[in-house]
Amino acid sequence: MNKRWRWIATTGIFAAAIFILLLAFKPWEGQARVLTEDAVKRNLLAQYPGKINESLKKGSLYRMELETNHGIYEVELNAHDGEIVALHQLKAYTPQPTKPTAVPTATPKPTEAVTTSPTDTGATATPSPTAKPTASPNKPTPSPSVKPSSKPSNNGKLLGEKKAGKLAAAHVKGKVKDVDFKRSKNGSSYYLVEVDVKKRGDAVVQVNAISGAIMSVVWEDEDDDDDD
Structure with a gap:
């Protein structure tokens, strides 16, 4: 009897093992x-x-x-x-960068000076910036109230007769004859430079004694003609 139960138990264990293996x-x-x-x-x-x-x-x-x-x-x-x-x-693979589409741009050209021919229709003559106004033919006494041209300051020091003569001669393109130092009532100083100009006569040039600015130009020959 014990052998029978022992066989049943062994068979059950074996069956359970097979079932576990299958799972x-x-x-x-x-x-x-x-x-x-x-x-x-x-x-x-x-x-x-x-x-x-x-x-x-x-x-x-x-x-x-x-x-x-x-x-x-x-x-x-x-x-x-x-x-x-x-x-x-x-x-x-190395990704290739997308090249931007080139947009053509107009290259600015340097501005060219346009000269107007006298024969152009509707052309207006533009006065030269270097042109200097000529003094009246009448010979007024040089007045210190005349506004001088823009010149650098001389730090309050007088130019001297020699320097004033050179500035006046260069302005009218002539030879210095005489230089006189003057001082007005309001205290401003200037030189009256007499200059001999070929084919034109004598000119009296008023020069600021400190800045060297040309204040006025008076032609003596023109005044003489008026007196005649």
């Missing part, structure tokens, strides 16, 4: 449905757009070579569900 290894899963190569490719390209250069099935895995804009990859996928098991980059 652990699940040999029936080897007969599970395997996806086709095209189905696995579609699943891969849906996740990573590109093209598949090579494909190989090995056991329960598909091994494919995928090429995208970023490089070439070796991808391993589960043959049963198409899920990616491993992914390795074989070659990386």
Whole structure:
């Protein structure tokens, strides 16, 4: 009797062991449905757009070579569900920078001075900026109230007769004959320089004694003609 129960117990233990092994290894899963190569490719390209250069099935895995804009990859996928098991980059592509479209721009040309011909219709003569106004033919007494031309200051020091004579001679293009120092009632100082100018006669040039500015020019020959 004891032998019988012992045999039953042994058989039960053996059956339980086999059942446990079956649950652990699940040999029936080897007969599970395997996806086709095209189905696995579609699943891969849906996740990573590109093209598949090579494909190989090995056991329960598909091994494919995928090429995208970023490089070439070796991808391993589960043959049963198409899920990616491993992914390795074989070659990386360097992205090419997009060149901006060149927009032509007009190169500015240097401004050219336009001279107006006297024969042009509607042309208006523009006085030369270097032209200096001539004094009235009448011989008025040089007045210190005449505004001098813009000259640098001499820091309050007198030019001296020699310097004033040179400035006056250069202004009317002549030779100095006489230089007189004058001081007005309001305290301003100036020189009256008599200059001999060829083919024109004598000119009296009023020069500011401090700044050297030409204050006025009076032609003596013109005044003489008026007196006649």
